[in-house]
Amino acid sequence: MDNSDIFFSGKTIMNTKKTSQILPALFAVICAALAGYFILIGSGMFPEPNVALILLATTTILLLSSSKKSFYFILLPLTLLHAFYTPTGLNFGPPSYQYIASLFATDMLETKEFLLQIPVSSYLIAFAIPILIFLQYKSAVKFGIKFYRNKTFIALATLLFAYNMPLAEPIKETISSTLKIVDEVQKLKQMSQSDNWGKSTLENSRYDDYVIVLGESARKDYHHAYGYPIENTPFMSSAKGTLIDGFRSAGTNTVASLRLMLTLPNKEKWEPNYSLSLVDLIKSAGVKTYWLSNQGMLGEFDTPVSSLASKSDETFFLKKGGSFNSTNFSDFDLLPKFAQVLEDPVQGKRFIVLHIYGSHPMACDRVEDYPKIFDDKDLNPRYGYLNCYVSSIKKTDEFLKRVYEQLEENAKKNHRTFSMIYFSDHGLCHQQDEKNNILLFNQNCFSREHHNIPLFKISSDDTERKEYKVFKSGLNFLEGIANWIGIKNPQLTQTEDLFSNESDKNDFGLQKRIDEKYRKDDDPAIDIRPKH
Secondary structure, eight states, X not given: OOHHHHHHHHHHHHHHHHHHHHHHHHHHHHHHHHHHHHHHHHTSSOSSOOHHHHHHHHHHHHHHTSSHHHIIIIIHHHHHHHHHHHHXXXXXXXXXXXXXXXXXXXXXXXXXXXXHTSOHHHHHHHHHHHHHHHHHHHHHHHTTOOGGGOHHHHHHHHHHHHHTXXXXXXXXXXXXXXXXXXXXXXXXXXXXXXXXXXXOEESSOOOSEEEEEEEOSOOGGGSGGGTOSSOOOHHHHHSSSEEESOEEOSSSSHHHHHHHHSBOOBTTTTBOOTTSBHHHHHHHTTOEEEEEEEEEOOSTTSSHHHHHHHTSSEEEEEETXXXXXXXXXXXXXXXXXXXXXXXXXXXXXXXXEEEOOTTOSSHHHHTTTSOOSSOGGGSOGGGXXXXXXXXXXXXXXXXXXXXXXXXXXXXXXXXOOEEEEEEESOOOEEEEOTTOOEEEESSSOOOGGGTBOOEEEXXXXXXXXXXXXXXXXXXXXXXXXXXXXXXXXXXXXXXXXXXXXXXXXXXXTHHHHHHHHSOSSOOOOOOOOOOO
């Protein structure tokens, strides 16, 4: 036999040995996975563990079985501890202070009664845990399976552990958000033409024309009408109407907020329902709908907002086929189209949305056609951007005044009554650039002011000004609009008055989420007035 024969013979033996290890290795993995699953559910903390958790437990068991010492002195004691608690965990949940305290205060009779409450299946699972652990360990030893020497296993195990560490949170969030967006795009395509409202009726509908001015990125506390020291809201601050102080947006950006506010969402899961949209609801009551926008359309159904807008009877986008920043149109450019809509000889009621660009970053681009409140040279250089932002709010106030004047003129000319609402989709938070200039943006900063937004209503028959400091949830917005217009539908299970002097009875966890997510009142509006 020459050297080549010896080589190939040795290689064949090695391949045969590896093949003979496949089934035992698979058996060891299955035993470890089952043991890991039983340990997780038996802890009471993971009644329905996901695949990642099971894989993590499985890998931990296999790695701790790699040596005799780690198996007997680490894995086995931990396993027995878990097995001991499993009957309790399966039936009464995770360990707690109450359980530990009662353990010390329980006599033998109470212990017996407690143990008899637990089903036999729970004890079987508990016994199975150490048995499975032993089976996987003995099979690996008997067949010489050393997972810790397998480079592929070690690489995958490292990735698995890394994925479940805090450093992987950005990746996990990116993957999760991407999957949600893909799922939402599919839902949009399926539901773009769907309408599940059925027939709605109008009861006590007081006005002929209902107008919503949908603002952008306007924080409530930067409005003089809400106490900001700079007079940038002369119309909102003095007009006879109703100002609500306490309205909370449902999200911190346009899509996240409006997909919940412009549909009847699942309020327990915080998910939109595109087949129950606000526009479809209004149309189901026989009201003609218009959507005039200075925001980008992108594609007919490319975003939730443009998809919801496209359901209107008539749509008009200044940025046709482009993104929000494709061309810098002024909000004032919407006014001629709005005047044209008002001249439309419609006999019935109308619902008109004016989706403006408002105070969207970059705020200085918003006021290219509008004077800034202060001359930049008179201000602290750090406040240059805030000067634009505060001025953009005054421009929006001017826009509201002009819309109101157009409605008033049309009312006199065509004998039509009207009611008009202004609110913003979300707020912003303060940041600093590399030169320490203070900016207002929506990325990489956290503030409860993301949710604190203006809400104002003015109608043709208002004779006094009302200001209410009450909590109103953005999750109840659709019901509030339905009540404003006077729409009744069997699927509207609750009645919400956006402009009453009473807080919402149920905000479906919105305030709790805000309190848990954001710091306590540490992002106040900044007074930029020159110090003379």
